[in-house]
Amino acid sequence: MLSAIVEDYLKAIYYLQNETDGRVRTSALAEYMDVEQSTVTSMMKKLSERNFVHYEPYQGVKLTDTGVPIALEIIRHHRLLERYLTDHLEYDWAEVHDEADRLEHHISSQFADRIAEQLEDPAVDPHGDPIPTADLDVSGAKYEDTLADHQVGDSVRIERVPDKDPALLRYLSEHGIHPGTVVDVVETTSFGMVTLDPDSGDEPVALPDEVARSVSTRSLTKGAN
Amino acid sequence: MLSAIVEDYLKAIYYLQNETDGRVRTSALAEYMDVEQSTVTSMMKKLSERNFVHYEPYQGVKLTDTGVPIALEIIRHHRLLERYLTDHLEYDWAEVHDEADRLEHHISSQFADRIAEQLEDPAVDPHGDPIPTADLDVSGAKYEDTLADHQVGDSVRIERVPDKDPALLRYLSEHGIHPGTVVDVVETTSFGMVTLDPDSGDEPVALPDEVARSVSTRSLTKGAN
DNA sequence: GACGATAATTAGGCCCGGCTAAATTTATAA
DNA sequence: TTATAAATTTAGCCGGGCCTAATTATCGTC
The missing domain is CATH 1.10.10.10 (Winged helix-like DNA-binding domain superfamily/Winged helix DNA-binding domain)
Incomplete structure (x- = not known):
């Protein structure tokens, strides 16, 4: 055990x-x-x-090879729990991490499978992190692009945001930035700042490069993919 | 902590x-x-x-007085979880105990309150045990009668069954005995056996006195409550 | 009221997962 | 190349929660 x-x-x-x-x-x-x-x-x-x-x-x-599947199983639990807490138990985006971090170690595989079933096998958690399948496949896990890789004028879709910092999550949430949000990069500065204009109509948001590097994106203007 | x-x-x-x-x-x-x-x-x-x-x-x-509310909080968690697992996650009556026994220590009060809300503040868990309220009131906890207290010919409603023994639960379940089931006591023996005839039409069930003493009931024939 | 049986406690040890302080290895830079 | 800095490991300790064996208290009985 x-x-x-x-x-x-x-x-x-x-x-x-x-x-x-x-x-x-x-x-x-x-x-x-x-x-x-x-x-x-x-x-x-x-x-x-x-x-x-x-x-x-x-x-x-x-x-x-023994260790990897153990880690993946826990990660599966964590991400399923996050999805479940937000979708079925009215948890806020920023609140789920701690609860999931505790419960991931104590739910059975049966429990995980049941909530996966209720959620209809979601591909990603609320932060956009891919949820390993029941047989621990994580092939959907490729995010090579980040906000920091883009130029002024690029239009990108947010794919994933870091899940560990509740304050950041609350900030992003207040500015309408979620996985799925489409934004235009309107400014980058030499002193490490990126400004985004959400297509949703929300006000522009500024983020430090540090953060921008940890936000995964998919390019919409630069063709390919 | x-x-x-x-x-x-x-x-x-x-x-x-x-x-x-x-x-x-x-x-x-x-x-x-x-x-x-x-x-x-x-x-x-x-x-x-x-x-x-x-x-x-x-x-x-x-x-x-410090210890009691701690115990009650855990019991609340346990029973809410049992209710939730059976009602919302398709757990079987006999399976819930172990899962709830682990999770009760790791869910937050917030989690407990959310599932209580979804369940619309249930009074009892699947075995008939009363669920303490959010302010830890357990006044609904009086079960003075048990199966062993009744005579042949009595008609009684099952109110609560012990929750710790999956084999017993499976046995009872197979014979249609749940909290709420109405049965007639059709035989008691000197060597410690009680036989019940479920009103549901299921076959009669025999139980040892030991078990009968741990099944709480409400008398239906002997008047008074 | 003393005695043996039973229940409870004490003593001492183990493993887990932490810590600090000291030793050692590796990396860096003169 | 050698000295020094930084990273890592070793040594030894601690609290939590368990154990066995030995001791002590309580209880039922004569």
Whole structure:
């Protein structure tokens, strides 16, 4: 049996290794999990003994073929819960993350499958993150474009926004920015700022580059796709 | 913050002290929680330090005014979840207990209130156990009658069945016995057996006294409520 | 009222998941 | 190339929740 903590580490490693495209460093995990590095080291040894990760001292870790599906199962739970909480239990976009973060470890697969069924197997969660299927397929997970990649004049559709920061989510929500929203890029500055004009008629929104880089998009004007 | 384990102990004490109408003995708790007595003793000291129970060595424990509402909150979560799982997620009567037993510790009050709202504030869970209200009122909790109290010829309505034993629940379900079912007592034996004839037309069902004592009923023939 | 049976507690240990402080390895830069 | 900085690991401790074995208190009985 797996503790919630172990599941959290595996999930964290999954996210981090997709970002960095290689081994996950102790320091990165420590920051992500908000624990000391020494704590991470000892946990990595345990995960390694259980064959969830490849661990080489001083070189970081990588999920094994055993570890990946565990992480994906948790991520599936998380995203289904987020979808369910917003669609069926009137949760606000910005509120769902914490609730899902706890429950993901405690619902059965049966529970997950039942809510997936009620939701008619949604492809993405409320932030636009793809929901792994019951057999843990994540092929719908490609988002190469971000807001920061676009030029003034581009028209793009928002595909995904980061889900960890409630304040940002509330801000975006108030300005009518959701996955699916179409916006025009009206200004980019040398000091790291992007301004968007939503097609919905909402007022223009300004975002720091940092944020823009974490908002996935699909280009509408530049053809292709 | 409270661990799931601490919550479980408080819930167990609540149940046991309602059964025995007094202090809860270490041995009773140990059996209920399926741990060693020494484990209970050390936990009782901790709960006592936190002011959740009155603990007198060798004399057992009793929930304090701080402990009771904690237990009731968990029980509310549990019973709402059972209701929700059966009504909205197609869970079977016999399946809900384990899922609810895990989730009760991890849903927020907000979650509980949302599902209560969707269910339109149900009074009882699928086994007939009363659901504490949001302000933890349990005045609907009086069940003095049980199947074992009745005579041959009595007509009674089933009000509540024990929820912990899936095999029993499946058996009852197969024989059409639910809260709300009306049955006639057709036989009682000296060797501890009660036979019921459901008004629904289902075949008669035999139950050992042990079980009959744990099935709450409401008398229909003997007048007075 | 003393005695054995039973219940409860104490003592001491284990594993988990954290921590701090010290040692060690790796990376950087003179 | 070597010194120093930074990252990582090791060593050792702590609290939570469990255990076994040993001790002590309470209870039912004679």
